[in-house]
Every structure is written in structure tokens, then in C-alpha cells.
Amino acid sequence: MSEEQRTGWIVGATFAALLALSAALMAAFNHSVHVADAFTRKDEREMVDRYLEGRVRTVIIGQTGQLVWDETMRHAVARTDTNWMDRELGMFPWTNQGAQETMLVEPDGTLVRGWRQGHYDPAYPYGPLRWQVEAALDLARSNRRISGAMARFERRGGTLWPVDRRGAPLTRWASSLIWRGGRPMLLTVAAIVPDRDYALLKAEPRYLVSLRVMDSQVLRALGADLLLPDFRFVSRAPRDPALNILARKSADGRPVGYFVWTAQLPGPAIWQAAAPLLATWIFLFLAVLAGGVMIVRRMRDTTRHLQASEAQAQYNALHDPMSGLANRLYFAERLRGELDIVIAQRAQGGQGDVFVAYIDLDAFKTVNDTMGHHVGDELVTQVAQRLRDGLLRTDLIARFGGDEFVVMRRTTGGLGAANALGRQVVGLMAEPFIISGHSLGVTCSCGISWGPGQTEDADELLRRADISLYRAKQGGRARYRCYTNGMEATERLARELELELRRAIAADELEAHFQPIVDLSTWQIEGFEALLRWPHPQRGDIGPGVFVPIAEQCGLMVPLGTWMLRRVFTQCRNWPACDLSINLSPIQIMAHGFVETIQSLVEETGISPRRVILEVTEGVMLDRSDNVAQSLRTLQGMGFRIALDDFGIGYSSLSYLRSFQFDRIKIDRSFVQNIEADHDAQSILGAIVALGQTLRMKVVAEGVETELQRRLVHAAGCELVQGHLFWPALPADQACALLTRNAADRMRQVI
Template sequence: MTDHGQVTASRSAQSSARLEEAINHLSFGIVIFDDKREVVFCNGRYREMYGLSPEQVKPGTPTHELIRHRLNLGLKVQVAGDDYIRERVGREIALDTTMQEFTDGRIIAYTVYPIPGGGGMATHEDVTEREEINARLKKQYELGREQEEALRVRNFQFDTAINNMSQGLCFFDSGHRLIVCNDRFVEMYDIAPERVSPGMSLVEIVDLRFEAGSFPAMTRDEYLQWRTNVAVSNEAKDSIVELMNGRTFKIRHRPMPGGGWVATHEDITEQRQSEVKIEYMAHHDALTDLANRVLLNERLEYALDRIQNGEMVAVHHLDLDQFKAVNDTFGHPCGDKLLRIVADRLRVLVGAADTIARMGGDEFVIVQAAIADPADATSLAQRAIDALSEPYDIDGQQAVIGVSIGISVGPGDGSNPDKLLRNADLALYRAKSDGRGTFRFFEPAMDLQMQTRRIMEQDLRKALPAGEFELHYQPVVNLASKEISGFEALIRWNHPAKGLISPATFIPLAEEIGFIVPMGEWVIRQACATAAQWPDNFHVAVNISAIQFRSPGLMQVIVSALAASGLAPTRLEIEITETVLLHNKEATLALLHQLRELGIRIAMDDFGTGYSSLTYLQSFPFDKIKIDRSFVKNITEDSSSLNIVRAVAALANGMGMTATAEGVETAEQLHSIASEGCTEMQGFLFSKPLPAAEIERQFLSGRGPREIQGRIVAA
């Protein structure tokens, strides 16, 4: 070899060495293989990446061993290792890039390049860090997209939410400029939507509201100054604003950190109207629109606090007379109309400073404020009696009622509402006791009387379980046969401290407090039990009050008493007054027919003293009419009483009923009632009411009819 050839070869070797050194220092691994898939060359980076020694990758090494080595290092594949090797070695050498992931987290980009003439070259680049960066960038990008979408959704939701709020909403910054407001705010103040935009000042917004007529009863400058003061105060504040157009808004102002504020504007017009209505209803009677007890107490207390220089306050407690009869006769709707008419008539009578209240039912109270003399109260009371006694035209039907009034005058009769109302009630009780249709002023003695009444009420309730009641029996005599036909059972009260108390004293009280029902039940049971021990030809009569008739268990009580005593129903006589038929007439008649079907006799007691109506006699076939003692008493001196007795007796005889005269005390009275056609009598002329033992001794111990006849003649 020439020197030139040696130099050239040396230079070529040096170049090859430098090229190999450069290839070994590349950042990626290179492996070259021939068409037999055997290694021709690999650089140092390749050996370093996979931890291979030069011996393991020497020329001639099959590439499948390199693949298996990578599998042993943790290359992740989807198939079995041998299948993967066969697939990789068996495929045609073509340009292809594969991302190889290892269990240690590395990612190697593996690219195959075919070489002309056969074989190929594969590059192995560790792209773990790059892929991680790409993954992070992708994740950040996706997160950004998600956040952007979430923000878009939130903005949409925010817009939807604030524009569907029932309240108006507005945000202002620290410079008092609008940031945002919702549709409801614009709508509430009748502002054109296109005229409102972010950046507008509070002054401009206020001007738009005044221009639209949505402003309170103050000038623009006054309103602007007020709202500005609220804004700069940096304090939460709630305000009620009543606009000139009749609307009422509630503004809730809340400062925001860093300045500015948010405010909600709520239309509370209907709420305020409801509150006013509820407040009114809480102080007024729904039926008559008069004051109720609550407002009455407030007005009365106010009136008492303001009296001066000898002025007085009069309290009139009114109770309608005969209202219940009208209510039951014509029905509750008519009764309600009558109460409204009463309220209207009272309104005409009182002064502007006076108060009328309905206390419930048919009771009213008038507070007559600042009167100079009790005579002023007298005048008002008399005018009320006159006005309320005038006839009432209710749906084409005429009704007549009256009124009783009790009056207390403060501060003399009481310096507080409770005392004045209580004393007016006591005076009312006296007015009703004195015959109704009148008025009475409170007197200190009334308080003592009421205390006495309360004590009697307490004693009355104890009397039944204590066995203090007993029945006396008054004989009823047949005038034709001169024989006793039966007895009327009359209750007596043997008070342990006061002795015998008259029925006229305690029966009205028993009816008033509802005690007449259990007391009446005892009378029915006791009378049946006693009469069952007497001869079968005697009947026993029991009085049943209107209140008892309204109690739902009356029929059961009577049937039970008959069954327990063994008394035949035909021997029991029920006495009722005309007032019984005034209360729910149809139900009362049905009950009377049920009693009649059992065989019980029915008598009309005190005929002619109440709401006498021939229709009652026509609607039910009574067995007996009892003529009240008030007519019998004057029969010999008063022609009108005689004519009434004659007419009733003729009526009874004509309708096939027995006519019984009550309260016969003289022979002259006996002669008159017998002459006028009465068929029975009872009264002191023959016998006063007696205990059962005395009845048995005098009349049931073997004395015959002749002795009874002689008793009447002797009398």
C-alpha cells in the first residue's frame, strides 16, 4: 500500500470511529439488523436503556432475544409473550412507530425504518418525560376547557337565577355605579329594559324610576339623599318603601367587602294588605264588622286613660231578648241578618268617640266615652231599646225582638276594663230579671247577689250526688168521677244549711247552667220508680224543659227509666211547654211521635202564657192541655180570664183532649172551671204537693173514692 493509501485508510478509520462515537452518544438508542433479523449494530444508548452488555447485543444476536429481554424488563403487551415475539419478528419490515410502556413507568418510542436491500433500523427514544409533559398539558387544557364550560354554565345559571327571582336584585360598586341588575328589578320600577346598562350611576337609576312614576312620597333629592346615606353607611339596613302608585316594596341593603353593595327589592304589597286584613280581623267581629273583645278592651282602656275634669265612661252591656226564638224559628241565616241589622242600628246611635263591640251570640257592648253625666248613658240606653225594638224585615218575614241593657259608669264603678265590664254584666242580669226590655245601672248590692248566685250554683252541682233532691207529688183529680187520675212529680231541694229551697229559685239557674239535664234525668227515673209501686190506674206526669228536649239522650233516658222501673209507658205523662216546639220543631215533633208510639201521654203545659199558636196543637195531637194558674187565679173576677179558660176548654174538648186547670185554690174557682168544661183540676184546694210517703198515707192506703169526693166538696 502506498503512503497515500495508508493515509486515506487511516483517515477513513478515524472518521468511522468518530461516527460510531457520535452514534453512541445519541439521546436515543439505535439497533440495525439484517434481513435475517439478526443484530448488525447497536449503539451504547440502546444498551444503556435496556441494561444490556455488549455481549448480549453483539452482531449476529437474533432480534427476538432483544424483544424477550424487553418483556422481561416489564414491557406491557396485550397478548402472551411468545405470541408477541412471533408477531413482531414475523411481520414485514415497514416504517412503523409504537409506544412501548414499561411497568416502571417508562415510555419508549420504538420506530422501525426499512433498509434498502433488506433488514432495517430501529430507534428507541425514552419519551417518558415528554409524554408526562404532554399528559399534563393535555390535562391542563381539558381542565381549562371544563372550567370554562363550568363558568359558562354558572354564568347561565346565575343569569337564569337572578332573572327568575321574585325579588328585584342590583349590584353597585364602590363608585355607586351599577354592576348588574335583574329583569325583575327593571320590571318592578316600570323602567324600559333597554335604558338600563352596567356602569350607570345610582343617580341615573333613580332618575329613571322617578321618570316612570315609581317613587315614594318624597322629592327626588330627598330620596336620592336617603339612599346615598344608606350606601355610604356601610351597614346592613332593611327599609319599607310605599310608592305613590300604591305598591309597597321592602329593600334589603347589604354592603360588600371592598365597597359597593347588593340590594334586593321585594314587592310586599299583597303581604302588607294581608297583614292589615289579618290585623283587622283579629280586632273585629266577622259577622257584624264591629269591634271584638280584644279591640273593646283596648278602646275601653284608652277611654279610661283619657278622662279628665270629672268626665266619665259608660259601658252598656246589651243582650237581645227573644233572639233565640227568632233564630230557631226562621233559621240561623236569618238570625245572622238580624244581628247585622242590629249592628247597623247601633252605629246610628253612637258618637264618633264611642265603640260598639259584639261579644258573641246576641250580646253587644257600647263604650260611651267622655260623658259628663250618667243621664247621657240613660239617654243612649233608652234610644237603643227603642231602636232595637222596632220590627225587622228579614227576607220578607217580620221579626220582633227586644233588648236588656246593663250599665256601669267609670271610674266610679271600676277604673279598669275588667271591672267595668263585669259590673255592666251584673247590671244586665238585674235588667233581665226585672222583666227584660229595660236597662239598669250597676249597684254595689248586685255584686253580693251574684256572689250568692255563684254559691247556689256550686251547691246545686253538689246536691244531686249528695242526695239532697226529692220529689213531691200533687194529685190530679178527674172532675167527672171526682177521683184521682194521677200525680204530677215536682222536684224539691232540701239544702243542708238553708232548708227547703223553692223550685222557682233553683230551676231557672239549673236551666241557665245546663244542670237541668242531669237533674231532669234523675226526676224521670225517680218518678217512674215511685209510680211503679202504686196502683195501675194512676199515671205520673213529669215536666221536660226545652233544654232537656235538645239533649240527644232524652229518648234513651225515658226508655231506660221505664225498663228499670217496670212502669207501663201508658202510665207516664210528659209535660212540655210551647217553647219546646220553638227549637228545631221538626226534630222535636219526631221525638214526640216516637214517645207517643211507646204509649206515653203528651201534655201541653202552661198553655197561653208563651208563644201560643194553634198550629202547635194542629201539628201534634196532644193528649192534654193544661191551663196556666194565672188564668185560673182571676177567673171569678176577670172576665177576660174566664173567656180564655172557656175558649181553651172548648178547644181541648173539640180536639178530643183533656183540659186540666192548674192552681185551683177556692171552691169558686173550682165551680167556674167545671162550668166552663175543664175535665181535670189540680191545686191547693185538693192538695198541695206532698212527699211520696205522705201521698201513700193519705190517698193510697185504702181510702175510697167517696172520701176523695168528700174532700173536694168539703173544700
């Protein structure tokens, strides 16, 4: 064979070898890419599955207040208290936990009562849903999902029930995705158990069933947490190879649907980067080497990316997105863990407690409603930063939502340490917040409990801190309270008063009293201020300072204000000529349809609007949307007069008086009470009166109790006064009789 032939064979063999090697390398490379894509898809599915499991646990933890509670056992298991259940198992999950539908069912799946959007539905469509609920009940009985650390099983009335090491019954639960009304929904089933009186669990209890819509908004939020922008739920699995799919089955194992998202695969990027190298067969070996290096690097980058995505999703699941603080789920887990550690240390002779401070901002709703949600959000952010900067680095700070913050601290000292924590928290809010050019003096209230000194149960520890917070807010602003055993009775009293106030409004058991307003130039009655009174048939007279805060907290201010307007309009429409002043709550004014409500009351009662003066506080005028000012101008156009009440103590600004023409200014009683000994108060009073006269507004001083106060108020130029020096607030018949006598005296003076 010639040299040329030999060279040709060598070249051909080399070419064939290189071609075969290239094909083998390409096949191996392609297989590696598919393997990497497959691992990536698997990791994504596991990440999504763990995250969804965590979100369902969050839902169950959020319902702990209703599920683990003696009152629920008494009112919804031992007996069927429909009013109680409609509020606590119907309305509360709808307004506070996002449950579109809730049901109370027997252990065999029989429906006891059903609610839709918080309201009882006597025709609740339970039939098509029952087999889903029964399947979930069977799954719950398997004890695969238990809320809390189970220590053992105990027999309770023929049923083996999971309990913790203290013997406290634990909630067993299950969840399932279903289709209802053409929409995917999350169905959760959880057993109701007692929190203190364990003897209430005599047999298998009833279960609370909740339905939450998995709509596009919820799915977008889940996708944002998972960093998967096109995350969605479909009934049929798509065939697009670019998508990753996680199947979901109902509690009885039937297919329900699929979570679908675009898989973040490394394969396309790897091919794009390595294809030019692999295509250049002349530099085959260098290309293989470089491609291998790039493959390894890409795979490492992809792994790091997946790890970072999973870490971010885990962080988002445990932290509040607005403030960056821990959320309720993370705080609850840490609190249980810290309590267990302290209990174990105490068993070995150690000391210390876990302190929980429940914090709520004072008047946050007013700021949020009047100045805009963007100001409220910025206030929450600044409060979170103050807590971070001012508390100990070892403290765990969490935001439970809205304006609720919680602090956990491990230390020794019992009540003394609790007081120190309370003073520190309240002191951090002493300085005003500067937001959008406004100086906001927003304080906070705080309730504190600690364990295991007071209780070894984490949920009970939070509940007691919440009760203490309620007591602190009852006492006024900018204060804290530490939990004591007597607070339970106070909380029960507040709940009883809420129910009794609802009944009192419905049964027309409230009263309107009237305090005369006197013209100092003539000593005649110029008008009356209508004041709300509650003569309770068993508890006696209950003052507005007690029941008005309860009405504000439980959503009764609008019906309470409407009742007051109707009563005053009806009682006073035929009185002799006089002015009638009525206070309006900020919640009333900002309620939807407020002006229309007053229009209908005028038509219903026949009152002349020109006789009525509507009093508003300065805080209402902070509404930057101009809605409040427009409503007040509409009322003025109807003939009502508008008075600015409590002038000088809130967010006073001359711009309010310039931008809105008030008919009257009412000077707050704090200036009048200090006027006898405080020369500054006298000067301020004179300045306010001069300001009102300049702007052609009448000025009323309230709270005149002594003759010296009357003289000083009169000397300052004030025309109209009211107070106990003249008359207290009188029932309607006495006020009308007084007005009639006053009119007769005035007529005799004229004659």
C-alpha cells in the same frame, strides 16, 4: 373609507350600542323586579308577624278573667283547691277559650295540675313538654311581654314585679309554637296576679300554661284574615321560590317550623306587561320609556295593594266578622284609652265618666236551638244594626261573641246617665224582629257600670257590668241594672248555689212533690203533676225559680231532669192507678240521647209509660229540623202521652196542634188568674177549651185558687184543674196516702 363603509360602521355601532343598551336595560329591569319582589316578601312577612303577635295578645286578654283575679290567687296560688281549679282553670278555658290543654305550674316549671279537654288528667304527659314550659317561663321573666301599661317595678317577696301607676301587679307572659303529638300548638305562659287585694302577691306566683292546636281550621281562619288563602304551617322550609316563608323559633331559640304562603309578587305581572315592549328593539327608547312608566305604575299599585291588605287584616283583627262591630280586643284597648283620658281631665278639674253597658239577648239560645243557627245569625245582625241606628254616633258598640254586646259611652251625669243608657238599650229591643217570616219578640237584659266614678280599672269596669247583667237576668226579661256594691255578694251566692246544686244532685238531696189534678165532673183525683223541690239543709227551701235558671246557665239541666224522671218513676211505680205529669225542659229534649235515656229509666224502674204524661212548652215546637217532633212521636210509640204546657203565652200556632197530636193542653195560669175580672180572658179560655175538645185533647187549667175561678173554669168546659183551692204540692208519702184514700172513697161510691 367609502360612504358605504362609513354607513356600515355607523349602523353596526348603532346596533351594538342599542344591543348593549338593551342588555343593560334588561339587566337593570330584571334587578328592579327582584328588588320589588324582595320588598314585597319583606312587607308580607312583617304584616304576618304583626298579625300573629296581635292574635297571641288576644289570647292573653281573653284569659284575663282567670289570670287577674283574687279568687285564682286564693284557690290556685295560696292553696291548691282542686275542685275550683278543675272548673275555672280546666273546664272554663276548654269550653270558652278553645284551650285543648291547660297546666298550672310553679315558677320553676314544676307541674301542679294538668287538664286535657277541660278534664283533670292525673297522668298528664308533662315530661316531654317541661323544657318548653321552662324556656317560656324564662322568657316571661324577662318582662318583654306585659299585659297592661307598666309604670315601675316593685319588690314583692324577693321578686321584682311590674306594676301599673296604681300599684296593681301586671301579668307577664310569653308564648311559643311547639310540636306536640305531631301537631303544631300555640303554648302561652302567663303569671297569675290579684286584681284587688295586691297583698296576695307575696312571692313569684304560679303560672297558667295553655296549649291551643294550630290545626287546618285555625290556619284557614288566619289566612282568611290575612287574605292569604293557602296560609299553612310546616316543620321544614320548602324550596319553592313562589312561596314566602316566616320562620318560627321556640322560647329557647330552637327552630320550630315555618309559616308558608304563596307570595303575592308583582314581578310576573310586570314582566308580562313589559316584555313585548322590551323585545321590540326597533322602538327601544319608546319601549324603555313606556316600560319605566309601567314599572312605576305597577309598583305603586302593588304598594297600594299591600297597604290595603294590611289595613284589611288590621280591621279583621279588631272587628267581629258577622256584625261588623268592634271585637273584644278593640273594645278593651279603647276602654283603657278613654278611661285614661277622663282620669287626666278630672285631674285638671274636668267632669265626666265612661259608661259600659253589657247586653245579653233574652232566650237567644232557645231561638238558636229551635229555629236554626241561620235565624240566630240573622238575629245577631239585626240587633247590631238596631244598636248602630239607635245609639249615639259617638258610642262604641262591640260584640264579644254569641249574643253578648257591649256599649261604651262618654258623658256626664253619673247614675242618671246610666239609667238613661239602660232605658235606651232596653227600648231598642222592644219591637219584634222579623226573620224568615217569623215575628220574634226577643228582648235584652243589660248591666251598667261606669268609671272612674266607680273604678279606674278597665277590666274591673267590664266585670262589674257583667255582674250587673247577671242581676238583671235574675230579675226577669227586658230590664237593666246599674252596678252597686251589694251585687258582689249576689254573684258569690249564685256561684255557691251552683256548687251546692251539683252536690245536691250527686247526694240525692232533692225531692219530688206532687200536686193533685182533679176531675171536675167526679171531684176525684185524676192524677198528679210532679214538681221539683230543693230542701236545703242550711238555707231552707229553695224554689225552682231560683235554682232552675242557675242549672240552665251552668249546664246542669240534663242531669237535673234525669234525676227528676228517675225519682218520679221509682216513687210512683207502685201507686194506685193515676196519671203522672212531668215537665220536660227544652234543653233535655234537645240533648243527645234523650229518648235512649228515658228507655233505660223505664227498664231500670219498671214504670209503665202509659201512666206518664210528659209536658213540653210551645217554644220546643219551633225546632224546624223535626228532631223534637220525631223524639216526641217515638215517646208516644213507647206509650207515653204528650201534653202541651203553658198554651197561649209563647209562640202559639194552630199548626203545632195540626201537625202533632198532643194528648193534653195545659192552659197557662195567667188566663185563670185574670178570669174573674177580665171578660176577654174568659172568652179566650172558652175558645181554647173548645179547640182542645174539637181535636180530642183533654184540657187542664192550672193555678185555680178561688171557688169563683173554679166555677168560671168549669163553665168554660174545662174538665181537669189543679191549684191551691184543692191541694198544694205534697211530698210523695202524703200524695200516695191521699191517692189511696181517694181510691177507697171511689170504690165505696161504686158499691
